[in-house]
Every structure is written in C-alpha cells, then in structure tokens.
Amino acid sequence: MAEPIFDRLAIIGAGLIGSSIARAARDYGAAGEIAIVDASQQVMARVRELGIADDAGGDMAQALKGADLIIICTPVGVCGVVAQAIAPHLEKGAILSDVGSVKGAVVAQIAPHVPAGVHFIPAHPLAGTEFSGPDAGFATLFQNRWSILTPLEGADASAVARLANFWTRIGAKVETMSPEHHDKVLALTSHLPHLIAYNIVGTADDFGEQTRSEVIKFSASGFRDFTRIAASDPTMWRDIFLNNREAVLEMLGRFNEDLSALQRMIRRGDGEGLFDFFTRTRAIRRSIVEQGQDTSAPDFGRR
Ligand SMILES: NC(=O)c1ccc[n+]([C@@H]2O[C@H](COP(=O)([O-])OP(=O)(O)OC[C@H]3O[C@@H](n4cnc5c(N)ncnc54)[C@H](O)[C@@H]3O)[C@@H](O)[C@H]2O)c1
Numbered sequence: 001m002a003e004p005i006f007d008r009l010a011i012i013g014a015g016l017i018g019s020s021i022a023r024a025a026r027d028y029g030a031a032g033e034i035a036i037v038d039a040s041q042q043v044m045a046r047v048r049e050l051g052i053a054d055d056a057g058g059d060m061a062q063a064l065k066g067a068d069l070i071i072i073c074t075p076v077g078v079c080g081v082v083a084q085a086i087a088p089h090l091e092k093g094a095i096l097s098d099v100g101s102v103k104g105a106v107v108a109q110i111a112p113h114v115p116a117g118v119h120f121i122p123a124h125p126l127a128g129t130e131f132s133g134p135d136a137g138f139a140t141l142f143q144n145r146w147s148i149l150t151p152l153e154g155a156d157a158s159a160v161a162r163l164a165n166f167w168t169r170i171g172a173k174v175e176t177m178s179p180e181h182h183d184k185v186l187a188l189t190s191h192l193p194h195l196i197a198y199n200i201v202g203t204a205d206d207f208g209e210q211t212r213s214e215v216i217k218f219s220a221s222g223f224r225d226f227t228r229i230a231a232s233d234p235t236m237w238r239d240i241f242l243n244n245r246e247a248v249l250e251m252l253g254r255f256n257e258d259l260s261a262l263q264r265m266i267r268r269g270d271g272e273g274l275f276d277f278f279t280r281t282r283a284i285r286r287s288i289v290e291q292g293q294d295t296s297a298p299d300f301g302r303r
C-alpha cells in the first residue's frame, strides 16, 4: 500500500461521517494512526467496541498530540465551541479541517480560534445517508463522491493539495470553491430537497390517523424516497437551516414562485405548459445519468 498521507489523524465527533472517515483512512492507508474523541461517553464506548481507532481514550490533549490532520465531524452548530476547545492542543504545521454541510457559517465559527501556523482548510464530502452515529459509518461511503474544499484566501497551496490527496485516497473526487458559492449551490441541491421532504412527510402526517396508515400502506416509491430523506438527523438539519439561512431562503423564494407557476398551469388546464416543463426536467435527469453522476441506485456506495 502507498505511504500514509498523514502520520496521525484526529477525528472530533464519531458519528456517521467521522466514523466513516476513520474506517476509510484505515482501510485505504491514508493515515498512520487514528485518534477519535467524542463528547458522548456512549459513543466513545461504542468506538472502542468497534475498534475503529488506535487511540479511543477520549483525552483531547492526548488525541491531538502529534496529529497532523484534525477533522471536526460534529454538527455544524457546535463547530466553534469545538475549535475553541482544541485550539491549545493544535501543533504548528497541522491541518485543521471539518466536514460541515454549510461552509460560510462554519468558517466564521472556527477561523477566529485557529492558532498561527495551523492550516485551516474547510471541506464538505457530498456523501451521507439518513442514519447517524458510529454504527452507521462505513469505509466505502466516499467512493466516487465529491468532496468540496473551500480554502480561505491565502491558504497554503501544499496543505490544500495534501488534504485533497487524503480525500482522493479514501475514494472521493475533489473540487475547490469559495464558501459562499458552496452555500448557494448546496442550498439548492441538498438543503432545499431536505426541507421539501420534511415538509411533505409532515403534511401527510397532519392529515390524521386514517391517512397516516394509508400513507404507510400505499406508499409509492416517490413518497418513500421522501420519507427516507425526512428520517435524517434532526440536530444536523436544524443546524444546517439555521446556519445557511440566507441562501436557503433565497432558493425557497424562487422555488415557491416556480411552484405557483405550476399551480396556475394546473388550475388553467394548461397541458402544453405542464408537458413542456416536465420535458425540460426529464432532460436534466437524463444528462445527470449520462454523465455518470447518478448514485441513487439502492445499493450504490452503501453496505
Ligand atoms: N449525515 C450526512 O449525510 C452528512 C454528509 C456530509 C456532511 N455531514 C456533516 O457532517 C457532520 C456530522 O454529521 P454526522 O451525520 O456524522 O452526525 P452524527 O450525528 O452521526 O455524529 C455527530 C457526532 O458528533 C458528536 N458531538 C456532538 N457535539 C460534540 C462536541 N461538542 N464535541 C465532540 N463531539 C460532539 C456526537 O456525539 C456525535 O457522535 C455535520 O456537520 C454534518 O453537517 C453530514
């Protein structure tokens, strides 16, 4: 196997993403040693049982000793608190990164705590499931998925390249963009779809007992897909919406306008309008599939 890219990887937060990175870093030889710290004693106990870290003692100073890559894998809302807690233990030359689904707010939370000589390079792997916790993770989660790096102005190019190598080693394709651009794109491609899923499942639930049981009984695959997404972690998604408020509200405004246009077509019996619209959206789906970007097959990248 090729040389490890980092000597010691420290992961803060061992849920779906943190535990998947730990498993992948070990399986693909991306890090020499792996240390894991989590605020939950229950999670730490499970990490020890699963044997996914070389150091699962749970002591922060010990975990960060000699760490040349530290990845914060907690919910977005606590990134700043975590950065403040780890700052005194970060060593010169180390790379500090994260996996938060929002970048602008995460940068604002973490950057003020980064000591001089430490390279802060935010990241976001576009890979996940509706499950959370250390048992939900798996080593192949990042295979053929994008990992977006959002280095700040003046970031050290060799540190960025080293982090990109790490993600490539564990199977991801890497793209670089600004935090602001990331937040706009993801507001549309990830955050809005989750909001729509939460909403439609909530609407079905509000209809009451009889509809609820019929929803379960007659659930067609389209609706079932929404229920999978709507089962995603409430803490994670509360934090995403509170921390990407502006971009989500902008996309939601445009979405509502387009939905009103469709509503008008239905009311007016505008079959041609509906047909043209659906033809346009079908072409988008087909081009995604043609470019090999469709990873929605039931067992793709999953256990
Ligand atoms: N789940 C996904 O699909 C997905 C995909 C890409 C990125 N992300 C991002 O990754 C991050 C983690 O998501 P996840 O799905 O792994 O969540 P998760 O709920 O599975 O795990 C989060 C872990 O962080 C721990 N934690 C919470 N506060 C902490 C603190 N102060 N110090 C140390 N540990 C703490 C929790 O105990 C938990 O084990 C989030 O920021 C999320 O936005 C998630």
Ligand SMILES: O=C(O)C(=O)C[C@]1(C(=O)O)C=C[C@@H](O)C=C1
Binding pocket: 100, 101, 125, 126, 127, 128, 129, 130, 189, 190, 191, 229
């Ligand atoms: O497949 C899923 O369950 C996901 O929702 C994963 C998903 C996404 O929207 O694609 C969710 C949030 C993350 O920030 C990245 C990936």
